[in-house]
Amino acid sequence: MTDKNTIDEAATELGAQTDGASAEIKAVLTDPTPESLGLTLPDDPDEAQLILLRELAEAREEAGDLLGNLQRVAAEFDNHRKRTERDQVENVQRASQRVIESLLPALDSLDAALEIEATTETETRMLEGMRGTQILILDTLARDGFAPIEAVGAPFDPALHEAISVNPGEGDQIVDKEVRKGYVMRGRVIRPSLVIVGHA
Numbered sequence: 001m002t003d004k005n006t007i008d009e010a011a012t013e014l015g016a017q018t019d020g021a022s023a024e025i026k027a028v029l030t031d032p033t034p035e036s037l038g039l040t041l042p043d044d045p046d047e048a049q050l051i052l053l054r055e056l057a058e059a060r061e062e063a064g065d066l067l068g069n070l071q072r073v074a075a076e077f078d079n080h081r082k083r084t085e086r087d088q089v090e091n092v093q094r095a096s097q098r099v100i101e102s103l104l105p106a107l108d109s110l111d112a113a114l115e116i117e118a119t120t121e122t123e124t125r126m127l128e129g130m131r132g133t134q135i136l137i138l139d140t141l142a143r144d145g146f147a148p149i150e151a152v153g154a155p156f157d158p159a160l161h162e163a164i165s166v167n168p169g170e171g172d173q174i175v176d177k178e179v180r181k182g183y184v185m186r187g188r189v190i191r192p193s194l195v196i197v198g199h200a
Contacts (some may be wrong), residue, residue, distance in 0.1 A: 096144050096187055103137075104183070104191060111181060112132045145186035151178040151193040160184075162192040169199035 010126030034041045039055065041048040113132060118124040138148070149160050156163065156173035164179060175195045 005181070013155050016102055039124040093186070097190060100141060100144065100146055100183075100185060101190060103141075107137070110137075110178060145184075147184055149182040149189070149193045151175045151182065156189055156195070160189060160192055161195045161197075163197045164194055167199070171199040173197050174200050 010167050025133070026070070037126050039051065041051060110130060114127060115122075116127070118127050138146075148198065151161060152160075156175055160182060161175055162182075167176060173199070175193070176194055176198035178194040180194040182189065182191050184190065184193065
């Protein structure tokens with residue numbers, strides 16, 4: 001695998017060669033003589049023509065090699081740039097997932113607290129404030145592709161749900177009760193829902 005330093009060195013070398021070639025081309029265009037090409041031609045026109053044709057073929061071959069090298073370096077650099085960008089995106093996503101996973105116990109605590117029935121006006125206001133906080137947290141996390149898994153009433157799916165018990169019965173398995181919420185992030189399960197399974 002070609003690293004960035006190698007690509008940069010090759011690009012610099014090709015640039016220097018191209019700059020040198022540009023200076024030579026300018027000299028030829030301003031003074032198109034055999035001497036400006038560094039050639040000594042014989043007096044015989046046929047021999048001179050053969051030498052010029054040979055020089056032209058060599059120059060074309062060299063130009064083709066330089067172009068091929070330049071195209072390879074450009075392609076390698078483009079691949080390196082894309083790979084670096086992809087790695088950066090993946091690193092950011094992994095870091096945000098780690099942060100979100102560390103918040104799951106706090107979300108579980110909020111869920112448990114919100115299961116309590118309020119018996120006084122003060123408790124009702126407190127639960128409303130906690131529910132608002134929970135919604136705010138989930139809305140903020142949703143911007144990163146984080147979402148709760150639909151569980152109760154949904155068909156049992158072992159990829160999304162982890163059964164802790166199965167009620168006896170017949171028919172299609174469905175989720176009767178959610179014991180602990182599960183979550184996905186950008187379509188990937190980061191924690192399955194803990195559920196009790198029943199039958200339709």
